[in-house]
Amino acid sequence: xxxxxxxxxQPSSSSLILTLAVVAxxxxxxxxxxxxxxxxxxxxxxxxxxxxxxxKVLPAAESRLTFQLQDGKLIAADDKSGGxxxxxxxxxxxxxxGLALNAAAQGYQDTVKLLYGYTPENGCxxxxxxxxxxxxPGFGTQISSNAEFLANFKCLEAKVKxxxxxxxxxxxxxxxGTKQHAWEIDAISGSTITSNAxxxxxxxxxxxxxxxxxxxxxMLQQAAEQPPTQ
Amino acid sequence: xxxxxxxxxxxxWDVFTTGLWKENPVFVMMLGLCxxxxxxxxxxxxxxxxxxxxxxxxxxxxxxxxLRNFIPKQVRITTYIVIIATFVTLxxxxxQAISLDLYNKLGAFIQLIxxxxxxxxxxxxxxxxxxxxxxxxxxxxxxxxxxxALVMLGSVRELLGxxxxxxxxxxxxxxxxxxxMILPPGGFIVLGxxxxxxxxxxxxxxxxxxxxxxxxxxxxxxxxx
Numbered sequence: 001x002x003x004x005x006x007x008x009x010q011p012s013s014s015s016l017i018l019t020l021a022v023v024a025x026x027x028x029x030x031x032x033x034x035x036x037x038x039x040x041x042x043x044x045x046x047x048x049x050x051x052x053x054x055x056k057v058l059p060a061a062e063s064r065l066t067f068q069l070q071d072g073k074l075i076a077a078d079d080k081s082g083g084x085x086x087x088x089x090x091x092x093x094x095x096x097x098g099l100a101l102n103a104a105a106q107g108y109q110d111t112v113k114l115l116y117g118y119t120p121e122n123g124c125x126x127x128x129x130x131x132x133x134x135x136x137p138g139f140g141t142q143i144s145s146n147a148e149f150l151a152n153f154k155c156l157e158a159k160v161k162x163x164x165x166x167x168x169x170x171x172x173x174x175x176x177g178t179k180q181h182a183w184e185i186d187a188i189s190g191s192t193i194t195s196n197a198x199x200x201x202x203x204x205x206x207x208x209x210x211x212x213x214x215x216x217x218x219m220l221q222q223a224a225e226q227p228p229t230q
Numbered sequence: 231x232x233x234x235x236x237x238x239x240x241x242x243w244d245v246f247t248t249g250l251w252k253e254n255p256v257f258v259m260m261l262g263l264c265x266x267x268x269x270x271x272x273x274x275x276x277x278x279x280x281x282x283x284x285x286x287x288x289x290x291x292x293x294x295x296x297l298r299n300f301i302p303k304q305v306r307i308t309t310y311i312v313i314i315a316t317f318v319t320l321x322x323x324x325x326q327a328i329s330l331d332l333y334n335k336l337g338a339f340i341q342l343i344x345x346x347x348x349x350x351x352x353x354x355x356x357x358x359x360x361x362x363x364x365x366x367x368x369x370x371x372x373x374x375x376x377x378x379a380l381v382m383l384g385s386v387r388e389l390l391g392x393x394x395x396x397x398x399x400x401x402x403x404x405x406x407x408x409x410x411m412i413l414p415p416g417g418f419i420v421l422g423x424x425x426x427x428x429x430x431x432x433x434x435x436x437x438x439x440x441x442x443x444x445x446x447x448x449x450x451x452x453x454x455x
Contacts, residue, residue, distance in 0.1 A: 011302045011304065015302060016302055016304055019300065019301060019305055019309065020305055020309065020312070023297070023301075023309050023313065024312060026316075027312050027316035031316060031319050034319075034323050035323055038324060038327040042326045042330075045329075045330045046330065049330050132334065136413065138409035138413070
C-alpha cells in the first residue's frame with residue numbers, strides 16, 4: 001500500500017486517448033489542406049513532365065493525342081485516364097509521326113521506366129527518355145548519355161510479324177561490339193545489367209503493343225483530323 | 231501529466247548559434263547521417279534535403295513546444311512521431327508541387343525524414359522542455375546547421391564527382407570525374423575529411439588557448455610573491 005502511495009498519479013486512459021485523437025485530427029486537417037492545395041499544381045507538373053518526354057522522343061511532332069489500351073483495343077482517352085496510355089504525335093499537317101510508349105523492367109537497383117518513340121511506318125524505335133531510374137551514377141545512368149549506346153536507337157528495328165501477333169525479331173541486348181542485326185542493342189561495357197534491362201523492356205513492350213498499333217494504324221493516322229469521341 | 235518547465239534559461243543569441251556550428255547536428259552530434267551520406271552527391275540535392283529537414287524540424291518543434299503542457303508523458307513519443315509525420319507528408323506534397331525533378335532525385339529520403347533522429351531528438355530533448363520562441367529559434371539554428379553540413383558535403387562531392395557546382399561546369403572537359411565521389415562511399419570519404427579538418431582546427435584552437443592561459447599564469451606567478 002505504501003508503495004502505491006509513492007507512485008505518481010497516472011493519467012486516465014481516456015485522457016491519453018483524447019490527446020492522441022486531438023493530435024491526429026489536427027494532423028489530418030493539415031494534411032488534407034495541403035493535399036487539396038497542391039493537388040492541381042502537382043497534376044500540372046506531371047502533365048508538363050509527360051509532355052516534355054513525349055516531344056523529346058517524337059521531335060517531329062507538334063501536337064499529340066492520348067489513347068488507352070483496353071482489352072486489346074485502342075480508345076481515345078485523356079492524360080488523367082488510368083490504365084495503359086499510348087501517346088500519338090502528329091506534325092503540322094496532322095500526319096502521324098510516331099507513338100510514344102511506356103516500357104519498364106528491373107534494372108540493377110530498381111525498376112527502370114522509359115518512354116520511347118516508335119514509328120509504325122518503318123517499324124523503328126527512334127529514341128527514349130528515362131522517366132524513372134535509380135541506377136548507379138556513372139554506370140547505369142549512362143543509358144541516357146553514352147553516345148555509342150544511343151546510336152543503337154537511330155532506328156532499332158521493331159517490325160511486327162505479318163500475322164500481327166508479335167515482333168518479327170526479338171529485340172535483345174548483345175555484348176558490347178557484337179551487334180550484327182538492326183534489332184540488336186550493343187550493350188554499354190560496364191553497365192550490362194541496365195543495358196539488358198533496356199533491351200528486355202523494349203522487347204516486352206514491343207511484343208505486346210506494336211501489333212495492337214499495327215491493327216489500329218488507320219484509326220491512329222486519321223485521329224488528328226477527326227478526333228474520335230470517347 | 232504535463233511536463234513542467236524547470237529552470238528555463240533566458241533566450242540568447244547562443245540558442246541560435248549552438249546548433250548552427252558549436253553543436254552542429256552532423257559534424258558534432260553526428261545525427262541524421264543517413265540522408266547526409268545518401269543525398270549529398272550534388273549541391274542542389276543537398277539544398278533540397280536541407281530545406282525539407284529545416285521545415286520539418288522548425289514546424290514540428292514549434293508544435294511540440296506549443297502543446298508541451300497538454301501532452302501526457304506516457305504518449306509523448308507517439309504524439310511527436312504523429313506531428314513529425316504530418317509535416318513530412320506536407321513537405322512531400324510541397325516538393326512535388328515545386329519540382330518533380332527534385333522530388334525524383336531525393337527519392338525515398340523525403341519520407342525517411344520521419345525517422346531522422348535529429349528531429350525526434352530535438353523534440354524530446356529541447357522543444358518539450360522549452361518555450362515556443364526558444365524552441366523555434368533553436369530548431370532554426372539546428373536546421374540551418376544541418377543544411378550547412380549537407381551543402382559542405384554536396385559541394386565537394388559535386389565538384390570532384392562531376393566537375394560542376396550547382397550544375398555549372400567549373401573544371402574543364404579534360405577533368406576526369408572521380409565517380410566514387412557521387413557514389414555512397416564518396417559520402418563517407420568526404421564526411422571523414424570534413425570531420426578530420428574541423429577537429430584538427432578545433433584542437434589547434436584549444437591548444438593555443440591552453441598555451442595562452444599557461445603563459446599568462448606563468449607571467450602572473452612572480453607578481454604574487
